[in-house]
Amino acid sequence: MISKRLSELRKKKQWSLQYIADQLNIAKSTYAGYESGYRQPSLEAVKELAILFGTTTDYLLGATDEEQPTIELTNAAFHMTVDGETVTEDEIVWLIAFLRAKRDIEKKK
Amino acid sequence: MISKRLSELRKKKQWSLQYIADQLNIAKSTYAGYESGYRQPSLEAVKELAILFGTTTDYLLGATDEEQPTIELTNAAFHMTVDGETVTEDEIVWLIAFLRAKRDIEKKK
DNA sequence: AAAATTGTTCGCGTTTCGCGTACATCCATT
DNA sequence: AATGGATGTACGCGAAACGCGAACAATTTT
Numbered sequence: 001m002i003s004k005r006l007s008e009l010r011k012k013k014q015w016s017l018q019y020i021a022d023q024l025n026i027a028k029s030t031y032a033g034y035e036s037g038y039r040q041p042s043l044e045a046v047k048e049l050a051i052l053f054g055t056t057t058d059y060l061l062g063a064t065d066e067e068q069p070t071i072e073l074t075n076a077a078f079h080m081t082v083d084g085e086t087v088t089e090d091e092i093v094w095l096i097a098f099l100r101a102k103r104d105i106e107k108k109k
Numbered sequence: 110m111i112s113k114r115l116s117e118l119r120k121k122k123q124w125s126l127q128y129i130a131d132q133l134n135i136a137k138s139t140y141a142g143y144e145s146g147y148r149q150p151s152l153e154a155v156k157e158l159a160i161l162f163g164t165t166t167d168y169l170l171g172a173t174d175e176e177q178p179t180i181e182l183t184n185a186a187f188h189m190t191v192d193g194e195t196v197t198e199d200e201i202v203w204l205i206a207f208l209r210a211k212r213d214i215e216k217k218k
Numbered sequence: 219a220a221a222a223t224t225g226t227t228c229g230c231g232t233t234t235c236g237c238g239t240a241c242a243t244c245c246a247t248t
Numbered sequence: 249a250a251t252g253g254a255t256g257t258a259c260g261c262g263a264a265a266c267g268c269g270a271a272c273a274a275t276t277t278t
């Protein structure tokens with residue numbers, strides 16, 4: 001299960017095995033083992049991988065099929081950052097306005 | 110981390126080591142090892158424990174120590190909607206660009 | 219075409235797992 | 249107080265799985 005998820009996520013991100021191995025400070029072959037199903041990552045590694053991929057351990061382990069719960073931005077009651085800086089409530093309002101406007105333009109094309 | 114969480118949860122539920130061991134089909138001493146930190150459960154066991162305790166693997170592993178998960182948008186592998194419509198990956202790129210530009214302007218004021 | 223990067227597989231040494239066992243502790247019933 | 253049963257703790261053993269480096273194939277870059 002986890003091997004499939006890791007493989008999918010990495011391909012989506014177009015990351016190399018080496019890149020991920022470097023991030024976690026493990027050997028390339030070690031991470032490759034995770035994807036092939038030949039090895040199982042430690043609990044600590046699972047945690048780090050979830051963070052690296054921006055997903056949850058529940059998704060990696062197959063406890064859920066959702067990479068992330070679907071969030072309606074207009075109800076945003078969660079914490080989000082861009083470039084490490086918190087996205088403020090004001091900024092969210094701007095983002096929503098911007099997106100609505102952009103979608104409106106696309107529709108008229 | 111996980112040992113602490115398991116111990117807390119079990120005590121809160123007032124379950125015995127034996128009971129949990131029976132549920133997972135493992136030896137009492139094996140589960141005891143998880144709580145003492147002497148052993149680490151397999152990924153499969155973590156999944157089952159999360160279900161048994163009615164919690165998430167993220168909680169057991171301490172991936173969600175914080176009340177609300179922080180999500181870095183530029184790393185987004187998660188699902189988001191605005192007005193009920195999925196925010197596409199392309200749109201996220203636009204949103205990030207927009208926000209960066211806006212922040213830049215604010216700084217210069 | 220050569221060089222570099224990426225992905226796959228395997229053997230080896232080491233770590234750590236799961237189990238059974240032994241023992242201490244706590245409670246309830248007598 | 250004494251006894252029996254459930255509970256929690258610790259450890260040794262054999263087996264299983266880990267992480268690494270190395271070797272090689274496949275792909276991409278120069």
